[in-house]
Amino acid sequence: MRNTAAEDTLEPDPVDTRLGARLAALRAERGWSLGELAEHSGVSRSTLSRAERAEISPTASLLNRLCHVYGRTMSQLLSEVEAEPALLVRVAEQPVWQDRTSGFVRRSVSPPAPGLRGELVEGRLAAGADIGYDRPPVPGLEQHIWVLAGELEVTAQDIEHHLETGDCLRLRVWGPTRFRCAGPDEVRYALAVVLP
CATH class of the missing domain: 1.10.260.40 (lambda repressor-like DNA-binding domains)
Structure with a gap:
């Protein structure tokens, strides 16, 4: 990019x-x-x-x-801009998208596929990175955020959640959210997304 x-x-x-x-x-x-x-x-x-x-x-x-x-x-x-999704998604075939401006890297580990409501994403935020979303892409979207390494602050519904390695935050997203790398090193997390 x-x-x-x-x-x-x-x-x-x-x-x-x-x-x-x-x-x-x-x-x-x-x-x-x-x-x-x-x-x-x-x-x-x-x-x-x-x-x-x-x-x-x-x-x-x-x-x-x-x-x-x-x-x-x-x-x-x-x-929708990638090839037809396969049942088995090898690591080399998992689409990676990067927002260099914010320090956010997104790997689509299990991309959406017809007939499935869930997907799995790996997110990485550089130290000090801070991303804000003014609304969910789909109101009521279910998210499970599992921190694999580092520290992450997630703000949803005006409540700030501090997550450390191993912690998992489960929520439905209705309004603005914010993801911030809260530690001195990069944070890596898994994000399970389920359509309502």
């Missing part, structure tokens, strides 16, 4: 290109203009246009807003 001005002169990342095309298709399916999507998502028309043309690599926050508008989880959206 690209984020620096020097990288913008390079060819678009193939995942960004497929993601941009899928975002444009989702907007077209609804018959929305960029202006209408901007109103629904709270994202500027220019940012939406650049994301659809793969001129920028979308951030986790931007994708979360669009997922909310389109009623998808981030994993569902990302799986």
Whole structure:
């Protein structure tokens, strides 16, 4: 994924290109203009246009807003730009997405598949990384957050939860959430997501 001005002169990342095309298709399916999507998502028309043309690599926050508008989880959206999911997902085939701006790395360990409501994600946040989501991609989304190494602070429904290695937080997401690496080192966690 690209984020620096020097990288913008390079060819678009193939995942960004497929993601941009899928975002444009989702907007077209609804018959929305960029202006209408901007109103629904709270994202500027220019940012939406650049994301659809793969001129920028979308951030986790931007994708979360669009997922909310389109009623998808981030994993569902990302799986739509990947090949048909297999029953066995080898580690080398697990899609990895990175938001370099926030220091967030997301591995889709068990991507969404037709007929299944759950998925499994590995998240890594660099020391000091802090990600905020203004809304869930799907209201009432069930999440189980299991810290594999490090310390993680999760804020949901205005309650801050401090998790250490081995701790698990279970919740349904209805409003804003925040994930923050609370320790001096990277935090690694497993996130089980189940659609309502």
